[in-house]
Amino acid sequence: MADGxxxxxxxxxxxxxYEHTDEERFVLQVIQPGLVGLMDGSxxxxxPLFAAAxxxxxxxxxxxxxxxxxxxxxxxxxxxxxxxxxxxLTGRGRPITRGAITGLMTFVGGIGHTLPFLIGNFHVAxxxxxxxxxxxxxxxxxxxxxxxNMNFFLSVIQVVFGGAxxxxxxxxxxxxx
Numbered sequence: 424m425a426d427g428x429x430x431x432x433x434x435x436x437x438x439x440x441y442e443h444t445d446e447e448r449f450v451l452q453v454i455q456p457g458l459v460g461l462m463d464g465s466x467x468x469x470x471p472l473f474a475a476a477x478x479x480x481x482x483x484x485x486x487x488x489x490x491x492x493x494x495x496x497x498x499x500x501x502x503x504x505x506x507x508x509x510x511x512l513t514g515r516g517r518p519i520t521r522g523a524i525t526g527l528m529t530f531v532g533g534i535g536h537t538l539p540f541l542i543g544n545f546h547v548a549x550x551x552x553x554x555x556x557x558x559x560x561x562x563x564x565x566x567x568x569x570x571x572n573m574n575f576f577l578s579v580i581q582v583v584f585g586g587a588x589x590x591x592x593x594x595x596x597x598x599x600x
Contacts, residue, residue: 443514452516453524454570456504458563460525463500464532465559466586468492470593472537472552477597482548486540493533501526535559560586 443451468489475488505522508515515521536559539551564578 448514448516450570451514452510452521454566455515456521456525457528458566458570459504460497460500460528460530461532461559461566462563462582464493464496464529465535465556465563466532466582466589467496468533468537469556469586469589470596472540473590473593474597476540476545476549476552477594478599480545482540482542482545485548486537489533489537489540493530493537496533497526497530500529532559556586556590 471492472485472489476482476485479485501522503522504525505518508518510516510518510521536552536555539548539555542548542551560582561579563582564573564575567573567578567582568575
């Protein structure tokens with residue numbers, strides 16, 4: 424090629440089987456889809472949950488919105504992961520398995536900070552929900568550190584920053600109601 428770039432191989436020529444160690448396969452096929460789900464569930468459900476909590480001041484209504492957000496996000500993320508690739512080219516494993524792991528962990532991430540709203544006292548429920556969000560975000564940073572060699576404290580800052588943006592949007596929107 425004139426520009427010095429290597430020619431792009433045809434799809435059949437590019438297809439290769441990656442040989443991974445058992446540990447690498449575990450990270451690719453279980454930890455990574457689980458982490459994606461946990462991150463999405465823990466963060467994406469914050470805005471609707473806390474918007475409903477602050478808009479209504481009613482823990483039961485906040486719980487129902489949080490439950491709906493957790494279930495909806497789990498289904499969406501599960502399908503997204505299962506349909507993203509066959510796993511043949513990337514070595515990421517069976518799509519159905521990855522989708523199930525991602526969906527389950529998305530639900531876990533979303534339901535954790537939703538469950539406190541089963542408590543009848545709004546302010547107590549909020550306090551527990553805040554604490555659980557903190558635990559979820561630290562757990563995400565721990566997994567990133569342990570399996571992906573990310574700096575733990577930098578990871579905490581990154582995850583908390585993302586979570587704070589979503590949380591703030593939920594509180595801001597909910598406070599308008």
